[in-house]
Amino acid sequence: MTFKYNVGLQNVGSYQVSGRPWCKHFATTAGSVEYVSFPNVTESLWAHFDDHSSGHEIQLCFAEPKTGMDMPNDQEYFETTNLTGKNLTEWTVGFWVKGVSLGGRLIEFTDKTSIVVATPTSLRLAVENGVKGVGTISNSDDWNFVTLSVGASNTSLYWNGQDILNVSVAKSAPAGELFIGTYRPTVNFDGFYDDMSLFAVALNDDEVYEMYQKSNRLSSLQTHSRADDLVSFWDFESNLYKNYVSNPDDGRNVYDRISDHDLSWNAGGSAAPADATYALGSVSGRALRNHSISLTGHAEIHLPFKTTGIIYSSSNIDEFSLFASLTSIPTSRMYELAGPGIDE
């Protein structure tokens, strides 16, 4: 017999009774980062590190993995579905992008009103199918935030909130939908997208920088000084499957999400707003946030937290035991762990 009803997250009794056991022993590998999910909300956790050699370390954190969108092949693109008919006389679009080699078309409107084309060290801007200039970029193999601000007579391109190209051009409001990736043959962008937002206004330099700082979460964007002009936000999590289009000829959807173990992470924090690839095993990852627990030697720790998962990372070949006392609360009842102390 199955029960129609289940207990909620704040059901005190669920935490007062002892939980049922969940345990697993892991053999870690160098540089491994793994998200461990539990079948129910936890009442508490216990972790034990088994160091195979002096100086090894494992790190634990509760930031939940985020997904982005992976576009490794020709003619893969994401098409918006809500812009046709909107008279965007001014607009600003921003998105995170990570490409091993930026060689393809990043973004364009259906009628080629505006296009951003990338080379490994520069972004080329075209407005209404005419090239208008080139802006220099750096570190294109890491996560970067690209912003295009289009006004009635001026168009600006930004890289991580900094203006890299400014052109004067008269243009009309774009028609149709916005594409990231490309639907044209032989034009390939091999990389990832994440967290795209669209404002129905040409943001100025300060406002673009603010967008860059608040770009990785809708709740943050809603505090933007021009939040009233925020038209859309796409986080590229699982609820956006239907927008993934591979081949326009057969209309199939593809679910090109970044795989569970190759994730983009919300870095958070005003000093580190980027959706950086969060390599917990690296020194830079720890220094960036310090929101991880470090275990060395044969250390163990009790963690009296409710969660639906935990991330561990090890930079060496070691072993690691994890025990959880599970409540009877389904994981669907748990909210996303995010914010200060978690990923900000």
Place this chain on the structure above:
Amino acid sequence: MSSNIYSVGLNHVGAYQVSGVPFITGSTDTLTNTNDDLRFQFPNVTKSITFKNNHNSQAVNVHFAPWLAGDYDYTYGASTNNNYIEVDGGHDVTLQVKCREVFISSTTNSQTLDFEIIAELTNIPAARMFSLDGVEGVAQ
């Protein structure tokens, strides 16, 4: 006086809030190989269990299902999906967990164990506890 025909259920909060009844056991057995395990059954559902490994160097494995599938009428085993934790020699761990039995296995062949199990028992009969066979994180 007749005995009470009713007993408390598994989710009776008060049964876990009051201090439990002590249950202490242990072993100094030698396990021939790492597929062997020792089974410890509790008369009542546990509130917490402390595993104290008194050996000066060798770790033991603690699990909530037999090491191998098919043992003790379990369909699944703890080793199938690495559903165990290690307790180092000279260390102890206390787990706030409800169960009716635990299993201890060695980490090396011909290992002489030296450990104690200190359980805090509720007044919930062990028969009230659901089976952990095939449960994710225990034996699957």
